[in-house]
Amino acid sequence: MERWLPPALLLAGLALWEVAARAGWISALFFPPPSAITLTLLRMLGSVDFWAGLGSTLMRLTAGVLIGGGAGLLLGWLMGVSRPLRVALAPLVAALHPLPKLALFPIVLVILGIGESSKVALVALTAFFPMLLNTLAGVQQIDPTHWEVAANYGATGGKLLRRVVLPGSLPMTLTGLRLAVNGALVVTIAIEMLSARQGLGATIWLAWQTLRTEDLYATLVVIGGLGLASNQLLESATRLLLPWKGKP
Template structure:
């Protein structure tokens, strides 16, 4: 795989240098790497990355946190599930970016509207996976808990949380990936800072080497967040083994 990737990059480099492809739109990978280095040292990449991470972290914390809580609630209570499931099902497929102008009007043009959209994106995969996680807990566990008189907090701690955790973590992974995409998209739509804003500016100025450099950073960001979640899964679910 690594050999294939390196070969592909070498071919790209050769094609760009030889003029077989447009260097304006497909600058050589070495140029992209040099640009990335320059942006890291002298440019505004670090503050942009920090701001994007802040929006992502805050949005995921709010969205995934509330999604998990609602998922557990819906999983534990049939009446809550019956009441809210149609609403969740109806709202989940709505294109989040299409709602952004409404958020702007409701929450203003500052950070709140951007973070709210990221949170909304993180919310749905979390609530659906958490609910599924509770629903797939084996009935014998419920029966055992009932026989031992487990209720409320004990039921949550002993049965619901550990039983649903594998799917909760899958939901968190989906939530982070979706939230990252929406964070970048929102920044492209309305922000003057952040990685998405850098992508927008790079395209506006047709400095495509900067565009690819930022895309590379986003790719690494996605890889890092997924690796972190994988590591968390291994720590919290040692019995599941490596997924």
């Protein structure tokens, strides 16, 4: 019964919206009826431009998360294991982390120029911090007794990293990855609105400038679906990678 409540509510809302827009209670320019948005979406799915745009967005997103997330992961492990490194870098991380990464875009543009690399760099920067901070926290919350076991049984270097540090911090790392992907998606769209010719963000901006609100809403639906899909993917990955996560 409860399972049907959310979709029923959604459908009821959409129906109300449809009626309101058709009857002229709300402006169909600002709030085009869902049926029109659906038709636009279907038309978009059939166009080459849409797929090229989606491809650009996914490229930036993936490249940014891989580069930034990878670097954050690595540094998170290293800072977790090495106290000197942690002490040296913690204040810097604390200072840079709360900066809105989008505000750095002009600086990145100055350094890397207008083009793909500056966009990917900013996405990477966004993905970097949540990965770093969560992986670091993950290493630090490893049970002190487990460190003692590792030391007592002679674990050092790569073996220590692979068998203890990595799996011990993995649950937090995956939380970090989820935050990184979500943040990266936001920043990717935002950058595309600012400066791209192609991509979902660019499509939204163009739709706004030409007041094609159906296109705008249809693209929002796609972006929402993208967020949903990435979360589902990460959830499955978590279940697959953490078979021991019944209890601690």
